[in-house]
Amino acid sequence: xxxxxxxxxxxxxxxxxxxxxxxxxxxxxxxxxxxxxxxxxxxxxxxxxxxxxxxxxxxxxxxxxxxxxxxxxxxxxxxxxxxxxxxxxxxxxxxxxxxxxxxxxxxxxxxxxxxxxxxxxxxxxxxxxxxxxxxxxxxxxxxxxxxxxxxxxxxxxxxxxxxxxxxxxxxxxxxxxxxxxxxxxxxxxxxxxxxxxxxxxxxxxxxxxxxxxxxxxxxxxxxxxxxxxxxxxxxxxxxxxxxxxxxxxxxxxxxxxxxxxxxxxxxxxxxxxxxxxxxx
Numbered sequence: 001x002x003x004x005x006x007x008x009x010x011x012x013x014x015x016x017x018x019x020x021x022x023x024x025x026x027x028x029x030x031x032x033x034x035x036x037x038x039x040x041x042x043x044x045x046x047x048x049x050x051x052x053x054x055x056x057x058x059x060x061x062x063x064x065x066x067x068x069x070x071x072x073x074x075x076x077x078x079x080x081x082x083x084x085x086x087x088x089x090x091x092x093x094x095x096x097x098x099x100x101x102x103x104x105x106x107x108x109x110x111x112x113x114x115x116x117x118x119x120x121x122x123x124x125x126x127x128x129x130x131x132x133x134x135x136x137x138x139x140x141x142x143x144x145x146x147x148x149x150x151x152x153x154x155x156x157x158x159x160x161x162x163x164x165x166x167x168x169x170x171x172x173x174x175x176x177x178x179x180x181x182x183x184x185x186x187x188x189x190x191x192x193x194x195x196x197x198x199x200x201x202x203x204x205x206x207x208x209x210x211x212x213x214x215x216x217x218x219x220x221x222x223x224x225x226x227x228x229x230x231x232x233x234x235x236x237x238x239x240x241x242x243x244x245x246x247x248x249x250x251x252x253x254x255x256x257x258x259x260x261x262x263x264x265x266x267x268x269x270x271x272x273x274x275x276x277x278x279x280x
Contacts, residue, residue, distance in 0.1 A: 002279075003241070003244070003249075003253050003279065004030045004031060004062075004251075004252050004253070005028075005029055005030060005031070005217075005252065005253050005254075005255065005272055005275065005276075006024075006029055006030065006031030006032055006033050006061075006062070006064035006065075006252040006253070006254040006255070007024045007027070007029045007031075007032060007033065007254065007255045007257075007268045007272075008032075008033035008035065008065075008067060008216070008254055008255065008256045008257075008258070009021070009024070009032060009033065009034055009035045009040050009041075010033075010035040010037075010040075010067060010256065010258040011256075011257045011258050011259075011260055011261060011264035011267065011268065012024075012040075012261075012264045013035070013039055013040065013258070013261060014261050015264070017034075017039075017040045017041060017052070018055055020032075020040070020264075021055055021056055021059050021061065022059060023264070023265045024059075024061065024265075024268065025059040025060065025061055026265070027265050027268050027269040027272065028269065028272055029061070029255075029268070029272065030061065030062060030252075031061055031062045031063065031064040031252045031254070032056060032059075032061045032062075032063060032064065033063070033064045033065045033066070033067055033214075033252075033254045033256075034052075034063060034065075034066050034067065034113070034115075035067050036066045036067055036068045036106045036109060036118070037067070037068075037070050037071055037072050037073055037083065038072050038073040041066070041109060041113075042072075042073035043102070043105035043106050043108065043109045044073070044105075047109070049109055049112025049113050050112065052112075052113050053112060053113040053114050056113065056114075057114075062252075063110075063113055063114060063115035064214055064251070064252035064254045065115070065117050065118065065119055065158070065188065065213075065214040065252070065254060066106055066109060066110045066113075066115055066117070066118040066119070067118075067119055068102070068103050068106040068118050068119060068120045069083075069084070069119060069120055069121045069160055069162075070082070070083030070084055071083065071084075071085075071086070071099060071102050073102075074086060074098060074099070074102055084121065084123050084124070085123075086098050086099045086123075087099060087122065087123025087124070087126075088100065088103075088120070088122055088123060088137065088138055088141035088142070089122055089123050089125070089126060089129075089134040089135075089137040089138050089141070089166055090123070090126060090137070091126050091128045091129045091133075091137070096137060096140075096141055099141070100141050100144050100145060103118070103120050103145050104144075104145065104148045106118050106120075107145070107148055107149050107155045107157075110155050111153060111155065115155075116153065116154075116155060116156060117155060117156035117157070117158060117213045117214060118155060118156075118157060118158065119157075119158040119159070119160045119188030119213070119214065120145075120157065120158075120159065120160070121159070121160045121161070121162050121165060121167070122134075122138050122159070122161075122162075122165050122166040122167040122168075123165060123166065124164055124165050124166065125165070125166045131166065134166050135166065135176070138166060138167065138176065139176065139179060139180060142157070142176070142180055142182075142185065143180070145157060146180070146182050146184055146185060149184050150184065154184055155184070156184050156185075156186060156213045157184055157185050157186070157213075158186050158187055158188030158213040158214055159173050159176065159177070159185070159186070159187055159188065160187070160188040160189075160190055160193070160216070161173045161187070161190070161193055161197075162190075162193055163193055163196045163197050163225050168197060169194075169197045169199065170194065170199055170204050170207065170208070173187060174207070174208070177211060186208075186211040186212060186213040187208050187211055187212050187213065188213055188214045188215075188216065189201075189204065189205070189208065189212050189214070189215050189216065190215075190216035190218075190256070191215065191216065191217055191218070191235060191240060192216070192218045192219065192220045192225070192227060192235070193216075193225070195220045195223065195234070195235055196220060196223050196224070196225045197223075198223065200239075201235065201239070201240050201243070202236075202239045202240060202242070202243035203243075205240070205243040205244055205246075205247060205249075206243055206246065206247065209247045210247065212247075212249065212251070213251065214251055214252055214254055215244070215249070215251070215252070215253050215254065216254055216255075216256040217230060217253050217254060217255050217256065217271070217275070218230065218233075218255065218256050218257060218271075219231060219232050219233030219234070219235050220233045220234060220235060221233040221234060222234065226259065227256060227257055227258060227259050228259075229257060229260070229267050229270050229271045229274070230255070230271040230274050230275050231270070231271070231274035231275075237275060237278055238278055241278065241279065253275070255268055255271050255272065257271060
């Protein structure tokens with residue numbers, strides 16, 4: 001089965017968003033994932049969704065996903081350099097609402113730019129609450145988000161599990177999917193994250209199947225969570241492609257190479273060339 005490849009703008013945070021879109025097209029990608037955070041598409045009153053949609057269409061790109069994992073635009077005091085503050089599982093209800101409202105605005109932005117899916121993450125388990133309580137916080141947050149996502153046109157919500165987070169592996173994420181049992185809730189599968197927590201990506205793909213809304217692609221050396229250009233690490237992408245083919249995956253494979261800010265285009269092109277070479 002032929003695969004479509006996209007590239008996340010989170011590798012281009014030193015570039016204006018419009019220029020990043022143009023470069024992604026020039027490197028041979030068919031799609032773009034928008035970083036729904038500063039300095040790119042943080043959903044705010046000043047963001048012109050229609051103009052952004054027109055720019056992407058002019059570049060003849062599709063939007064693979066809106067990435068709402070981080071929300072640095074909310075963290076004016078710089079409390080968390082990783083960008084994950086506040087979280088959907090914060091024991092403080094007002095902070096959870098802040099993150100929920102942000103994700104809702106990203107959903108509205110997705111509608112505005114013609115996208116049909118976004119991703120978000122749980123955040124790390126808070127020290128002030130038990131894992132059971134944090135799981136309940138996450139379920140309640142997702143319930144509010146999914147109610148907003150149900151409005152027409154409906155938007156798919158992909159949980160991206162992250163090493164060290166409450167939802168940090170396939171098992172915890174699948175538990176949440178099963179508990180919520182909602183047709184718009186699925187997984188934004190990051191292959192490197194699966195690898196880092198000791199999973200085989202091909203097995204994860206087989207088990208999650210049609211609930212995979214988007215795939216983040218990077219390579220990993222050892223089990224160290226550092227995103228590398230595909231071909232520079234240990235992931236066997238031939239096995240990944242075969243597994244995706246078996247479940248008839250027809251959505252985007254989105255390269256996520258944010259460490260390569262010095263030369264994002266070159267990194268993306270190298271990764272795309274390598275991955276396509278495996279499909280010949």
